[in-house]
Amino acid sequence: MNITSNTSKKYAYATLITRKSYLAGVLILSETLKKHNAAYPLVVLFTPNLCPDAIKVLKLESFRSNLILHRCDHLLPPGDVKIELIAERFEDTWTKLRVFELFEYDAVCYLDADMAVFHNMDPIFDKLDLLEGDWLGANHACICNWDNDPWASEDWCPENCAYTPQSHPSALSEPTQPEKGAPRTHHMINSGMLLFRPSKPLWKSMIGFFNTTDLLSGFLFPDQDFLAHFFSGRWRALGWQYNALKTMRYWHPNIWRDEEVVCLHYIVDKPWAKRIGEDGVAGYMGRDGITHAWWWDEWEFFLKSLEKERLDNPDAHDELLPLINNSVTPPLNLESNGNA
Helix, strand or coil: CCHHHHCCCCEEEEEEECCHHHHHHHHHHHHHHHHCCCCCCEEEEECCCCCHHHHHHHHHHHHHCCEEEEECCCCCCCCCCCCCCCCHHHCCHHHHHHHHHCCCCCEEEEECCCEEECCCCHHHHHHHHHCCCCCEEEEECCCCCCCCCCCCCCCCCHHHCCCCCCCCCHHHHCCCCCCCCCCHHHHCEEEEEEEECCCHHHHHHHHHHHHHCCCHHHCCCHHHHHHHHHCCCCEEECCHHHCEECCHHHHCCCCCCHHHCCEEECCCCCHHHCCCCCCCCCCCCCCCHHHHHHHHHHHHHHHHHHHHHHCCCHHHHHHHHHHHHCCCCCCHHHHHCCCC
C-alpha cells in the first residue's frame, strides 16, 4: 500500500504540550513537518494550564502551517495511587494517552514535543498494514544504560537491548520484534512515536485498565510502561529511524546513519534549554553537540522564515516575536553578559 491509495483516509500527526517550556519543541516539530511536506495536519493537544502567551504563539503557527489546536483535560491516576517519578518532566505524561481520544481520525501518528523531522514522515502511515485493528506501532526503548543510571534495573544492559542484535541496513525495514519468549526488555516501548487507529472501544478499554490496574505505582516511565502493559502482545516495532533517540548515535553505531534519521527524539535534556558552547559540547554527558546543532539549525531557519513574513504582517509578528524568542535560551553573548 502507498500514501496515494490512502487519500480518502483521514490521518493526522499529534503532539501534546502542557507547559510553556516545551513551546520551542512544538514549534520546531510543526515547522519541520511542514518543511518536509507532510500531507497531514499536526494536532496539538494542550491542557487548560498552558499560559496564554504560548497559546498565542501556537495560534500564529496554526496560520503558518497545518496545525490544529485541541484543548484537552489532564489525565491523572486515581487519587489513591501513589506515584514516585524518576524525573519531574514525567509528571504530565499520563495526559499523552488523551491522543487515543482523537476519534475523528482514521489513524494518528503521535510524536513527542521534543522531536524534529528530517525527512518526509508520511510513509509511517504505510506501516498501518502491519497492525491489526487495535494494535500499536511503536519502537523499543533503548535500555543499554551506558550512563549507569542508578534507577535502572539490573537487566538494563547492552546485551539485553533490542537494538543490539540489529544491523544496517536491515534494521530500517526488519527491526527486532517483541516476540513471545524474548527478553523482558524487548517488550519495552519508547512512547516518543506511536501509530494507531483511534476508536471509542479502544479508549474505553484503555481508560478502564488505567483506572483499575494496581500496576501504575510501579511504572518508572509512566505512559510508556502503561502502553507496554496494555498493548502486550499487540504491538510491532516500526524501525529506529522513526524515533531515533539521540543517544543511539553513539550507543548504536551498528544501525545509526545520520542521513537515514527521519524523526529525531531529543530525550532527556532539550536543545532549546542551553546553547551549544564554542567547544561543540552539548547534552547531559556532553556528547550531543552534533544532534543539538541540527535542532538549532532548524530554529534559525524558522526565525528567518518569520522575518520574511514580518514584511507582510509586521503588527502580528512584532507582538509575537519576543514570545517566540523567549521560548529558547538566549544566545551565549547575552548569557555571558548576565542578560539571560
